[in-house]
Every structure is written in structure tokens, then in C-alpha cells.
Amino acid sequence: MTIAVSILPDQQLAALNEVYRKAVARKRLRVALGAAAFLAALAIASIGAEVNLRTLFTYFGHFVSYFDRLLTLDNGSRVWTNIPEWLWGWKKWSLLLGETILISYVGTLFGAVLGFAFNFLAAENTSPGPWVRFIVKRLMEFCRTVPDIVFALIFVIAFGLGPMAGVLAITIHSIGALGKQYAEMVENIDMKPVEGLRSTGAGWIACMRFAVLPQVVAGFASYTLLRFEINVRSASVMGFVGAGGIGVELITAIRKFYYSDVSAILLLIILTVFVIDIGTGWVRGRLFGKERRT
Template structure:
């Protein structure tokens, strides 16, 4: 079977090529113009923020030099040549690291429960009343806008030094962050099951229970595990304001210029975060299946 392809006259082909080239040129011109505007705005923003490239170039050696110092023992040797001297306080640091993990776990759990209870009122497709949605959304914004370390400082003043201030700070910030993520997850559900449940005369609570929760729970669990990983890093900084955990020992080492201690504590925190990331990834795979994560 022979198939004949229609051919266009050379003049028409030339006209089509010219139109195509003109369209491509316009796209490239718009891209170039947008890139120029972006660069100009970036430069203006840099001047407004008093970013000094000259200072960065001149002082970058101090940054590199600090990392060189924290990898040296007091004897002048590299830290990996004498691990026993490097991790001389590992028992105390592990105890404080465990306190940090518990602080993060409790704060994340309280925050997740609070976000779970509020997110349905913040979702545009589920909230019973616009005024209630407005109030809940603004409350969640307040919780996540104020830095957690500021909350920790306030609670340290109120309740004194210790992990309690860190737990409360992480919990409040987690409510705001997870509440936002949960509500967006709820807004993207398939509305047909919800409409079907409502058509039976079911209450708002029953509609959420039977039509919404089965769709959003995998996403809620995934966001919660991610938030726990983030909160471990947050809790490591809480010690800078006396809210307990390994961060309290880290800030002491920084202030007293115990360079090798700084690197040892940082390494322990980094390894802990690596392990948590691997474990939460495995747990997500067990909960939802590897196929749904690809």
C-alpha cells in the first residue's frame, strides 16, 4: 500500500518557517527580558539588604578557617587520629541527644494532634463557616510565623530552663506548619465521596470521618514524619536559649572555643538526622507502599 504525502509549495514552507522562527525569537526575547529584570531586582535587593560581595570574598577565609580549627584537637593533631579524645564526652552527649529526640517527638506529637483538630476548619471546602475559617487560618499563620526559638525564649522566661520550653515551642510551631499542610491536603480531595455521604443526611463530623479521612491520612502521616525530622534540627538549636537538649552543650562548646567538641557534637547531630531520614523513609514505604512513593 502506497501512502502519498502532500507537499507544500516552497513559498508556503518558507512562510511557515519564518512564522516559527519569529515565534521562537519572541519567546527567547521574553526569556532574556525576564532574566535581565530578575538580575536587576536581585542586585537591588542585595543593595537593600546591605549584602557586600567584597566583604564575602575577604572574609570567606575565616569561614573555612573555623572548620579547619574544629577538626583539630588541642594537641594539634587531626580529630580522626584520636577518636577517644575527640569523643571524650560521648556518654553525656548521647544522653542530651536522647533528650533532644524525646523533646522533638513530644513536640511533634502535640503539634500534629493540634493541627489535625484545626485543619478541617481551615480548609475552604470543609470549613462550616467562612468566619471560622478566617480565624483558624490567621491563628495557624501566627503559630508558624513566629520563629520557634522566639517561642522557646518566651517559655524559658515563663517556665525556666529545661526541655519543657522546647517542647511547647516546637508544638506551637508544628501546629502552624502542619495545619497549613494538612488543610491544603484536605482541599485537594475528591469531593464526590464527600457529596455522597452528605446526600444521606450525615452530619459534618460523619462526612469528615467517612469521606475525608480515608483520602488524607496517608498525606497527613507523611507530613508528620517529615516534620519530626525537621523538629530534630529545631530542637538542636533550642539549647541556645536554654530549652534543653544537645544544643545547650553545643552553645557552651562554641562560646568556650572548645573546637573539637563542636565538631564532635555536630557530627553526632548530623548522623542522627541521617538515621532519622532513613528510618522515616522506610516507615513511609511500609505504611503506603513503595509504588505510591515513586
């Protein structure tokens, strides 16, 4: 079986090649202009942020030497040569880490519940009205715009030192973050089941329960587990302002220049985050299938 290949006349081929070269030239010009604009914006931003490469390279040795001190015990030996001495306070630090995890868990749970309640009011396709959507969206923006450590400082001033301030701070920040993620998922659902229920006379709550929620519940759970991982990291530093957890011990070690203690506490925090990451990944895999485990 033979295949016929049509050959255009030279004049048409030349015209096509010329059009192709012009299209390629225009594309290259757009890429070059985009790269130039990006570099110009980067340069302006660096000047505005007072980024000085000479200062960076001049004092980079201080950065390296600090990490060298973190890996050195008081007697001058390396931390790995005397593990019991390095991790002397592991029992106390483990209890504080447990407190940090509990702060994150309770704050994430409360934030997820309230974010779940707000998201249906904020989503464009499920909100009862434009004014309700506007108010709820602005409220969630406020919750996630203010840094959680600022909320923690405010609550420490209001309620005193302790885990309660950390729980409230994480709760408020999780309402804004999870509420936005939930609402965006709801806005991307298939509205045919909702319209079908409405045609039978079902109310708003029934539509949310039987038409919207089954489409997004898996994503809600996945985002909530991810937020829990993030909140564990956030709760680890809330102790800097007295909001409980391992952060209190970490900031004390930093201020008193207990270098080996700083590295030991950081090691425990990192290992804890690793375990939580693996654990939540396993839970996602069990709930939603192997394709979501990574």
C-alpha cells in the same frame, strides 16, 4: 504500502516559516526580559542585603580556618588520630541528644493532633463557615510565622530553663506548619464521597470521618514524619536559648572555644539526623509502599 506526503507551495511554506520565526523571536524576547528582570531584582536585593563579594573573598580564609580548628585537638593533632579523646563526652552528649529527640517527638505529636483538628476548619471545602475558616487560618499563620526559637525564648522566660519550653515551641510551630499542609491536602480531595454522605443526612463529623479522612490519612502520616525530622533539627538549636537538649552543650562549647567538642557534638547531631531520616523513610515505605521510600 506507499505514504503520500503533501508538499505546500513555496508561498505558503514561506508564510509558515515567517510565523514560526516570529513566534520563536517572541519567546526568546520573553525569556531574555525575564532573565534581565531576575538579574535586576537579584542585584537590588544584594545591595539591600549589603552583600559584598570583596568582603566575602577577603574573609573567606577565616571561615576555612575555623573549620580547621574544629578538626584539631588541644594538643595540635587531628581529631581522627585520637577518637577517644575527641569523643570523650559521648555518653553525656548522647543523653542530651535523647532529650532533644524526645522534645521533638512530643512537640510533633501535640502539634500534629492540634493541626489535625484545625485543618478541617481551615480547608475551604470542609470549613463550617467563612468566618471560622478566616480565624483558624490566621491562627495557623501566626503559629508558623513566628520562628520556633523565638517561641522557645518566650517560654524560657515564662516557665524557666528546660525541655518544657522546647516542647511548647515545637508544638506551636508544628500546629501552623502541619495544619496548613493538612488543609491543602483536604482541599484537593474528591468531594463526591462527601456529597454522597450528605445526601443521606450524615452530619459534618461523619463526613469528615468516613469521606474525607480515608482519602488523606496516608498523606497526613507522611507529612507528620517529615515534620518530625525537621523538628529534630530545630530542637538541636533551641538549647541556645536554654530550652533543653544538646543545644545547651553545643552553645557552651562554642562560647568557650572548645573547638574539638563543637565538631564532636555536630558529628553526633548529623549522625542522629541521618538515622532518623533513614528510619522515617523505612516507616513510610512500610506504611505506604516501596514507591514512597525515597
